[in-house]
Amino acid sequence: DTEVTQTPKHLVMGMTNKKSLKCEQHMGHRAMYWYKQKAKKPPELMFVYSYEKLSINESVPSRFSPECPNSSLLNLHLHALQPEDSALYLCASSHSKEGRYTGELFFGEGSRLTVL
Amino acid sequence: QKEVEQDPGPLSVPEGAIVSLNCTYSNSAFQYFMWYRQYSRKGPELLMYTYSSGNKEDGRFTAQVDKSSKYISLFIRDSQPSDSATYLCAMSAYNAGNMLTFGGGTRLMVKP
Numbered sequence: 001d002t003e004v005t006q007t008p009k010h011l012v013m014g015m016t017n018k019k020s021l022k023c024e025q026h027m028g029h030r031a032m033y034w035y036k037q038k039a040k041k042p043p044e045l046m047f048v049y050s051y052e053k054l055s056i057n058e059s060v061p062s063r064f065s066p067e068c069p070n071s072s073l074l075n076l077h078l079h080a081l082q083p084e085d086s087a088l089y090l091c092a093s094s095h096s097k098e099g100r101y102t103g104e105l106f107f108g109e110g111s112r113l114t115v116l
Numbered sequence: 117q118k119e120v121e122q123d124p125g126p127l128s129v130p131e132g133a134i135v136s137l138n139c140t141y142s143n144s145a146f147q148y149f150m151w152y153r154q155y156s157r158k159g160p161e162l163l164m165y166t167y168s169s170g171n172k173e174d175g176r177f178t179a180q181v182d183k184s185s186k187y188i189s190l191f192i193r194d195s196q197p198s199d200s201a202t203y204l205c206a207m208s209a210y211n212a213g214n215m216l217t218f219g220g221g222t223r224l225m226v227k228p
Contacts, residue, residue, distance in 0.1 A: 103148040
């Protein structure tokens with residue numbers, strides 16, 4: 001199983017809504033990531049979890065709140081978003097080799113978010 | 117100047133052509149070099165991974181890394197319409213392997 005599964009595939013929400021994006025992998029990877037991707041742009045790193053602990057937060061606004069309940073699951077809680085937050089949100093995971101992470105990330109299909 | 121530069125294209129080639137995609141970079145600390153393929157409205161898919169310098173071949177795909185020139189390439193032989201996608205180069209440093217710096221992506225169109 002080499003899949004990273006993201007739900008929902010599409011989400012439309014208002015600026016006052018609270019919603020969550022979910023990500024799951026069963027490859028035994030110990031690092032999980034959230035990326036944001038706008039049209040015709042490369043992915044931008046938001047958060048990294050390593051061994052279920054938040055290791056990197058790329059100065060993301062607090063209206064995005066990540067959570068890693070266990071080594072297979074990653075959530076992104078959304079609250080009071082702005083229209084400019086509309087984007088494709090990508091989850092990824094990676095394994096470590098001899099204690100080091102390489103750049104071999106496995107991405108999910110993404111959750112396309114529209115904020116009205 | 118961006119840390120990783122990649123021509124955005126679009127690059128249009130006939131089916132069967134050899135495609136050359138390239139990236140240049142400025143950070144000499146980069147040791148891991150990746151190519152990702154992204155189809156429209158899908159997530160990126162890891163295509164090729166290279167550690168440090170050298171060549172790597174996988175089927176119709178060959179990745180080359182020239183660290184002295186800070187230049188990486190992806191060659192696609194016998195290109196197919198199914199290769200039409202955006203190709204993203206990405207790289208990271210040895211002690212921060214999971215902190216990828218992406219190029220802007222090159223859109224490739226292979227015409228039948």
